[in-house]
Amino acid sequence: MNIDWGSPAAHAFITNVGIITSNGPIGANAMAAEWTHQISYSPGLIAVAISNHNDATAENIRATKEFGVNLAATDQDVASSISGKSSGKNIDKIAVLKELGFAFYAGKKIASPMLENASLNVECKLVHEVKLGSHTLFVGEAVDVRVGAKEPLAFHAGKYWKLDTPIQKPSDAERTKMKAMVAAYVRE
Numbered sequence: 001m002n003i004d005w006g007s008p009a010a011h012a013f014i015t016n017v018g019i020i021t022s023n024g025p026i027g028a029n030a031m032a033a034e035w036t037h038q039i040s041y042s043p044g045l046i047a048v049a050i051s052n053h054n055d056a057t058a059e060n061i062r063a064t065k066e067f068g069v070n071l072a073a074t075d076q077d078v079a080s081s082i083s084g085k086s087s088g089k090n091i092d093k094i095a096v097l098k099e100l101g102f103a104f105y106a107g108k109k110i111a112s113p114m115l116e117n118a119s120l121n122v123e124c125k126l127v128h129e130v131k132l133g134s135h136t137l138f139v140g141e142a143v144d145v146r147v148g149a150k151e152p153l154a155f156h157a158g159k160y161w162k163l164d165t166p167i168q169k170p171s172d173a174e175r176t177k178m179k180a181m182v183a184a185y186v187r188e
């Protein structure tokens with residue numbers, strides 16, 4: 001069965017807001033991708049699921065075998081909206097973002113522009129492309145990492161969110177009880 005865009009099931013997830021930058025036949029471009037996840041520590045791999053509707057980003061990545069992952073910070077929701085609501089095939093979104101005051105730096109190891117003041121910037125070289133259902137997974141290996149000072153923006157139920165209240169850890173007494181309970185269920 002499907003889990004459709006905007007459905008209650010799809011809205012149950014909490015995701016990142018990746019601004020995926022690329023620079024290829026379409027020109028320099030940025031797209032928003034909530035399906036941006038680290039999937040390996042060693043080597044550092046990041047997977048981005050991009051719709052099979054022939055987006056500009058997919059075309060740029062296929063041609064250049066590289067892309068930038070920029071995790072939007074809590075004050076960069078507008079950058080996500082601009083990057084996510086039109087295609088680089090028609091609009092120079094990097095120019096729009098610059099006009100709005102967002103800055104970019106030149107990638108060190110890749111030709112894509114990288115978003116300044118993001119929570120995280122990772123320059124990636126494409127290592128796998130896997131077509132899955134409605135989307136294709138582009139897996140990139142990290143070749144340059146820059147950790148920003150700002151908190152990452154979260155996406156949930158079609159809205160942008162700021163994470164600000166960590167859940168309190170159980171007390172020592174509760175943790176001792178939990179440990180004992182786990183120990184009581186060791187498989188023979």
Ligand SMILES: Cc1cc2nc3c(=O)[nH]c(=O)nc-3n(C[C@H](O)[C@H](O)[C@H](O)COP(=O)(O)O)c2cc1C
Pocket residue numbers: 017029030031032033034035036049050051054055056057058080081083084085086087088089135155
């Ligand atoms: C918050 C947000 C998250 C999005 N996440 C994804 C995603 O994970 N994968 C995807 O293919 N499109 C996603 N989109 C839609 C793309 O950003 C959109 O199709 C965009 O126009 C593609 O740009 P391009 O043609 O320049 O590559 C998202 C849009 C928004 C606003």
